[in-house]
Amino acid sequence: MTALQSSNNYRSIKFSKLIETIDSLVIRVSERFSDSSLPQVCLELKSIALESESRVAMISQAIIPIRLCIAALIIATLTILTNSLTLVDLDYRTLTFLELTQLAETLANGIILLGVSLFFLLSIEMRLKRAKARSALHELRSMAHIIDLLQLTKDPIMHVCDAARTTHSPRRELTQFELNRYLDYCTEMLSLIGKLAAIYSERLPDAEIVTAANEIEILCASMSRKIWQKMSMIIPDRQQLYN
Numbered sequence: 001m002t003a004l005q006s007s008n009n010y011r012s013i014k015f016s017k018l019i020e021t022i023d024s025l026v027i028r029v030s031e032r033f034s035d036s037s038l039p040q041v042c043l044e045l046k047s048i049a050l051e052s053e054s055r056v057a058m059i060s061q062a063i064i065p066i067r068l069c070i071a072a073l074i075i076a077t078l079t080i081l082t083n084s085l086t087l088v089d090l091d092y093r094t095l096t097f098l099e100l101t102q103l104a105e106t107l108a109n110g111i112i113l114l115g116v117s118l119f120f121l122l123s124i125e126m127r128l129k130r131a132k133a134r135s136a137l138h139e140l141r142s143m144a145h146i147i148d149l150l151q152l153t154k155d156p157i158m159h160v161c162d163a164a165r166t167t168h169s170p171r172r173e174l175t176q177f178e179l180n181r182y183l184d185y186c187t188e189m190l191s192l193i194g195k196l197a198a199i200y201s202e203r204l205p206d207a208e209i210v211t212a213a214n215e216i217e218i219l220c221a222s223m224s225r226k227i228w229q230k231m232s233m234i235i236p237d238r239q240q241l242y243n
Helices: 015-032 038-060 064-086 097-150 176-203 207-231
Strands: none
Touching (some): 015 038, 015 176, 038 097, 038 176, 097 176
16 A cells, blocks of 8 residues: 555655555554554554644644734735825925935835835744644654664564573564564554655745754664664564565
8 A cells, every 4th residue: 555645646645545554554563463562653653643634734724813914014014105105295396306215215114114024924924833843743753763662672683593581681572573574564664754754844845844854754764774684684484474
């Protein structure tokens, strides 16, 4: 099952397909590792994905109160400038250079004030959206670290050498095949986290958000490489390698 949009172009990630992919992963993980905490983490990832859909939609929308303030500011500024011009006797035949300069300065000040005010209001809107996106991306980053913690004690070297256990050695009850599947599920979850982060940068193409999303994708790829190195040490039964 793919998380790509079902169209001829395949140029964007579709939330519904991504959530279907996570649903399928939840079922697969729960069937094989029902007694571990991995299914719960996968369910939490699904919950974050569902929340991300509404968050992205909300962030992508305009903040109406701020837009109304912008419209009111434009109307007020234009009204003031128009009223100011009506109070001036614009007789071009008697208009001196000094009066023309003062009139131009008044208009320029009004335009500059309007521009600065508009920039301030628009920057507030972007800062609010950026803060919400940063909070969501931080949640995804934390989820990636949780998945990394889950695989931390899954050491394949214990299956290829006869090592004696110590008093505080972690429990290692998984077979080679089960360990391979466990680590593979972790890499799938990390990949899905990277895709969720990519949606934020796709729907909100702000430089800071794009950078934060890229950092999460790089983090997930780095963690996956570490897991793949572990998987390369496992020699499973080839007849039951895939499920």
